[in-house]
Amino acid sequence: MKKHYTSILSFLIASAPALAQTLDQGNSAPVLGDQFTLHTANYIAPGAAGSGQTWNFAGITALTTGTSTYVSVASTTNGANFPQATIAIEQDGYAAYFKVSSAGLEIAGVQMPTADMVYSNPEMLLKFPSSMGTTWNDPWSTTFTLSGITIGRAGTITGNVDGTGTLVMPYGQVSNVVRVKVVENYSDVSQGVNFASYVSTTYFYYKAGIHSPLAQVTELVTTTNGTSQTNLSGKWLDGSQVGIRELLGNAIGVDLYPNPAKSSSTMVFTSNGGSHSVDLLDASGRVVRHEELMVQPGISRHDLNLQGLQSGLYMVHIAAKDGSHGVQRLVVE
Numbered sequence: 001m002k003k004h005y006t007s008i009l010s011f012l013i014a015s016a017p018a019l020a021q022t023l024d025q026g027n028s029a030p031v032l033g034d035q036f037t038l039h040t041a042n043y044i045a046p047g048a049a050g051s052g053q054t055w056n057f058a059g060i061t062a063l064t065t066g067t068s069t070y071v072s073v074a075s076t077t078n079g080a081n082f083p084q085a086t087i088a089i090e091q092d093g094y095a096a097y098f099k100v101s102s103a104g105l106e107i108a109g110v111q112m113p114t115a116d117m118v119y120s121n122p123e124m125l126l127k128f129p130s131s132m133g134t135t136w137n138d139p140w141s142t143t144f145t146l147s148g149i150t151i152g153r154a155g156t157i158t159g160n161v162d163g164t165g166t167l168v169m170p171y172g173q174v175s176n177v178v179r180v181k182v183v184e185n186y187s188d189v190s191q192g193v194n195f196a197s198y199v200s201t202t203y204f205y206y207k208a209g210i211h212s213p214l215a216q217v218t219e220l221v222t223t224t225n226g227t228s229q230t231n232l233s234g235k236w237l238d239g240s241q242v243g244i245r246e247l248l249g250n251a252i253g254v255d256l257y258p259n260p261a262k263s264s265s266t267m268v269f270t271s272n273g274g275s276h277s278v279d280l281l282d283a284s285g286r287v288v289r290h291e292e293l294m295v296q297p298g299i300s301r302h303d304l305n306l307q308g309l310q311s312g313l314y315m316v317h318i319a320a321k322d323g324s325h326g327v328q329r330l331v332v333e
Contacts, residue, residue, distance in 0.1 A: 021164050021178050022131040027208040029100045029128070030087060034070040036212045036237055039063070043232030046179075046203040046217050051132060053165035054285050055179070055205065057215055058329050059313050060170060060236055066091075073097065081116050082109045104128045107140075115144045123157050126180060126204075134161040140186075155186020155198075167205050167214055168315060171239025173327050174214060180204040196224045212237055252318055252326030256304075260331035265304045267316060267328075273297035274321055280304065280330070281315045288314075306332050 039062035047055040068089050073079040076090045076097075085097035085108035095111035099122050106122035123140035141154035163179035184200040200220045204213040215236040222229050255268045267278070273296050280289035288309065293302060304316065309332050319325040 021176055021208065022129050023126065023161075023178055023180075023206055023208060024129040025100065025102050028126065028206055028211060029105050030070045030098070030211045031100075032070055032072060032087060034211050036068050037065065038068060038212075039065050039236050039238060041234035041236055043217055043219070043234050046181075047163075049162040049179070049181070051164050053163050053179075054168065055163075055165065055177070056168045056281075056283065056285050056315070057205075057236065058168045058170055058315055058327075059283065060215070060234065062236075065238070076111070078111050078116055081111075081118055084108045084119070084122055098125075102128055104136075109142065115146045117142045117144045117153070123184075124159065125157070125182065126206075127159060130159075130161050130178070130180065132161055132164050132178070135159060149190055152189045153186060154189075155184060158183045158185075167207075168327065169214065169236070169239060170329065173317075173325075174207055176207065177214065178206045178208070180206060196222065198222050210237070252320065252324050254316060254318060254326040254328040256316060256328055256330050259329075260333045261304075261306055262333050263305075263307055265306060265330060267302045267304055267318070268299065269302075269318060269326060270299050271295060271297070271318075271320055271324065272322060276318055276320050278302065278304075279317045279319075280309075281317060282310075283313050304330075 041060050041063055044057055044060055047053060068091065070087050070089055073082060073085045073088050076088050076095050078095070079088065082097040084099050086100050088095055088097045093113040097108040097110070099106040099108045104124050105126040106124050107119060108122045109119045110117040119140060119142045121140045124136055124138035127134060127136040136159045137156060139156050141152070143150065143152050160181045161178060162181045165177060167174045167177040182202045182204065184198065187194050187197040198220065200218060202216055202218040205215045206213055215234070217234045220231045253270050256265050259265060274294070276293045276295060278291045278293060279287045282288050311332055314330045314332055315327055316330050317325065317327045
């Protein structure tokens with residue numbers, strides 16, 4: 001009988017203190033000197049809302065990779081034009097300016113090679129403090145000149161902390177993750193004519209203690225002259241970042257060979273011994289195979305039977321009675 005992955009991880013979620021799932025300025029806002037390696041990626045379905053979820057992003061892959069560093073506003077090229085900003089990111093002629101306070105993380109403006117978009121009313125990207133059920137609605141606006149044409153851009157941003165749970169990434173799983181759903185609805189107006197409108201829906205996956213989302217996926221619908229176009233994109237934080245692996249907790253190192261595999265694969269892992277559970281999950285997070293093992297301390301080997309499984313991406317999850325756990329991707333051919 002199949003069971004859902006959330007049942008396996010419920011003890012991890014239930015044992016976490018409530019404060020670990022509350023986002024505030026101290027544990028979630030960027031600070032000067034923060035540097036993050038970020039990957040762009042194809043869109044991945046954001047998964048379900050609610051408490052105790054498991055969001056499976058194990059199959060996310062990097063399209064491009066870059067490094068972002070948070071710097072002082074004064075150190076940027078046009079920093080003086082953004083008086084409300086307290087921190088910025090600048091790269092290749094572009095810059096993003098933010099206002100960070102105990103009230104939240106706000107977008108104060110964007111510098112492009114051809115124009116400065118200074119927000120007269122900053123946009124609340126993340127309200128502080130935020131926990132499951134927190135919502136906000138914030139109007140924002142900016143005026144900028146592009147190719148000699150003055151454009152007014154205005155709209156609203158609606159935020160909703162709609163989920164908590166475990167995020168499964170290529171480098172492992174992260175518990176006590178908070179998901180924030182943000183919807184931006186805005187339009188561009190020039191000389192009294194509304195010539196473009198936008199609806200952007202983004203899901204951010206935060207871990208308290210990391211000053212950047214672990215992952216985000218965005219659907220942007222742009223409508224011009226009655227014609228709509230949808231753009232899907234993703235972004236995720238590299239697992240090598242300082243603090244990411246420490247937040248994974250008591251990890252069990254797991255290797256699989258062969259991988260990809262057909263009828264069987266050998267799992268090699270290191271643990272403190274004792275009783276272990278092994279679950280094989282499909283791409284939707286359902287447990288398709290479950291085993292109970294009793295092993296000795298040190299390096300152990302166990303053969304996984306893959307007979308009868310459909311081809312595709314799976315996750316092998318192992319958990320010990322002492323709370324340690326590990327996860328590894330497996331491709332079945």
